[in-house]
Amino acid sequence: MRDYLLTLLSVGLAALALYFLTVSEGTSGLLSALTLIFIWGIAAISLNLINGQLGILSLGHHGFMLIGGYVTALLMLPARERRPFRTRLLSDWARNHLDLDKWLRGLGLDALANSIDAKFIIALFIAGLAAALLGIIVGAPSLRLKGDYLAIVTFGFGEIIRLLPNAPEVAAFTNGPLGIKGIPGNAGNIWWTFLALLLVLWFFSRLKFSSYGRAFEGIREDEIAAEAMGVNLAYHKILAFTISAFFAGVSGGLYASYLQSVDTQTFNFFVTFFLLVAISLGGLGSITGALLGTAIVVLVRVYGGFLEQPNPAWVGYLSGAVLMLAAFAFSAYIRKARRLRPVIEPKHFIFGAVGAVLLVITIAFFKQPWMQQTVQFFGMRKMLLAVILILIMIYRREGVMGRAEFSWKLIIGPREDIPTDEQRKQDAWLSNPDLNPGLKEDGDDDASA
Amino acid sequence: MAASKITSRSTIISLLIGAVFVVLLGARINSLENYTFARVVQDFLNALTLGSLYALIALGYTMVYGIIRLINFAHGEIFMLGSYFAFYAMTLTPLPWAISLLVTIILGGTVLLVLRSLFNLEEPKRTFALSLIIFGGTFFLLTFRKLGWVEGLTLSMLATGVAGVLLEAIAYKPLRGAPRESMLITAIAASFFLQNFGQLVFGARVRGFNAQTILNKPLNFHIGPETVYFTGILVVVPLITALLLWVLNLFVSRTRLGKAMRATAQDAEVAQMMGVNVNQVIALTFFIGSILAAAAGVMYAIRFGQIHPLMGLMPGIKAFTAAVIGGIGSLPGAVLGGLLLGFIEIYVVSLFPTLSAYKDVFAFVLLILILLFRPSGLVGEDLTEKV
The missing domain is CATH 1.20.58 (Methane Monooxygenase Hydroxylase; Chain G, domain 1)
Structure with a gap:
């Protein structure tokens, strides 16, 4: 109860702080940095599910984000932005039919179609579903392969997805290397990303301590033991990939709508690398760590410009x-x-x-x-990220947080390493040979061992 | 054992798939009207060249994987470094003697130190002779005239080999015994570092690698009415590749260090117990792999005429695919895989021009399929993990 109240209070305080940031002058840079942290944080937390909790190194996250970005872009593109595509590459079919507005009106849901916010939520959801579908495909090889081979396969999938929008047959939908510009949406507004991040945090923290989360961590520790305990390996692996891909798609959609444009260079392999640095820095397997790492990495990227001059x-x-x-x-x-x-x-x-x-x-x-x-030292920030990652791998593989999560107990709660009076009483009973007949035998066992 | 391997189901299936492909290709060639004998020759030459280059890069991947089970993601960037070293050696020479002396001392000193540690040359006489050759040779080469491609290739191979050893010592050596995923992540980070380092130091723009040699002089000839576009590089690449492979084969099969390498690849722990200096063998592996990558890089640059800091990305991925096709860890497998991939790439683009946009996608698809259905490759050992 106390923890819930504290959580609500701190969320409220954060919202208040955000409100003051939005109303005060000269904070647009900070606000966009925060928006980026929220968007990338969702992606990092979803990557952390596979890389940290399931223990499978996945390098194809940029593919999921790209799918999310493109689907959101195509669904949200307003009619007047669609027209110029005729002269370019977007096909008539895609121009006329891939339109959320038309779909909703066809279903008689004019109220939803009139509200751009409702459309945005629906588009994000569909983007997540599209990415999740892909997640099932990309996750399937994890049933056959392990370790670095599996990592290379996921990398291959990610790169195929990234290369496909430029191919001539697919370019009819994606406008090829030019990408899609002029995407409306409200992700540039910090409240949307804040809300999305809160939902994601809530979902993933519930997931981590549910039976599914325990099963994922069991697979990470020992697949064979987990299987022996009744964990369905195939189901849980695919499930983790699907969930992760869903939220990666959502974050891709948010990012596309934040940038108001999407092309294949937005979601290249550097995206996955960037997320990998973030979650390794924060600690693989920790949601708190993923968010923390993302914050550090994004701040380096946003405010690290001085490093290049x-x-x-x-x-x-x-x-x-x-x-x-x-x-x-x-x-x-x-x-x-x-x-x-x-x-x-x-x-x-x-x-x-x-x-x-x-x-x-x-x-x-x-x-x-x-x-x-x-x-001019271009590329200094990326080099710094690479160096950070190498240093983490060499000196502190568990990252900042390890696998620990943030909890209120950690800060203000009773310390668990100091026994309570009741525990002391129990200990006294256990160590009293008159009351605990098993004590003597145990002692002997220890001595012989 | 061999008989059971040949009759195993997956081998038969892959042979069948191969046969179907050959039949389809034949049908396609028959159906193409303008596919004349001249184009056959042209495609064969192009494919042989490209395949040789892939084979050279793939050898580095496969050797490193065989020794320390690391997918050296940064190998493509080593390849890039090789071409840049040759570029600078060929464009900046002749250097003023003072700068040349400085470069000789720094570069020659590093090369000497690395070579001494790699090849057990602690004996004073040998060290003296080697240092004389290295310092004298480097100074002589850099000072007096503009270098040609042979000297550029040689210098670049030496320098890149040393760069590979340094990469191993700085990034991978502290991770000995770490989980393989951590090593892979480190390799990815090293790859990104080298890409951005290249953009910072060499400049991000594309540079023409204008090797004004007889290698790029057109020597076109005619078969009937058709022209075959022929340059010297189309012959030189396979020849140099064959030479390097021959030397590598001699080294691995005949020398003590080669034996140590084979022993380490088989079982590093036992090799260490038998007195093999495993760290030295690993460094040596990186040295040889980087030398081969540098040779490939220089010849790739001469063949395609331009270099840029991101050029190692796709050839690296394709060479890795080649190594996997051949069975990662196997030297003949890497060569076979490289040639095969070169031929596949050239012939797919030549026979199905509409698919040329999917050239890179195709490499990834092939990689995924091979890893999924035959991860041990064509001639590789079985990689089933034991409990």
């Missing part, structure tokens, strides 16, 4: 400081971990020395004009 001065300062700090940290760590006496290792000395020289050079030449020039 550095000038030598602050690159010198930064790299010098980082190198010297690393040298100190390494030597301190080694001294602590191996209890060495204070000896400087040559590697660390070189690190520190290079850092110091860099700092000295930077300070000495700080006034020079070449120090203040801006250099």
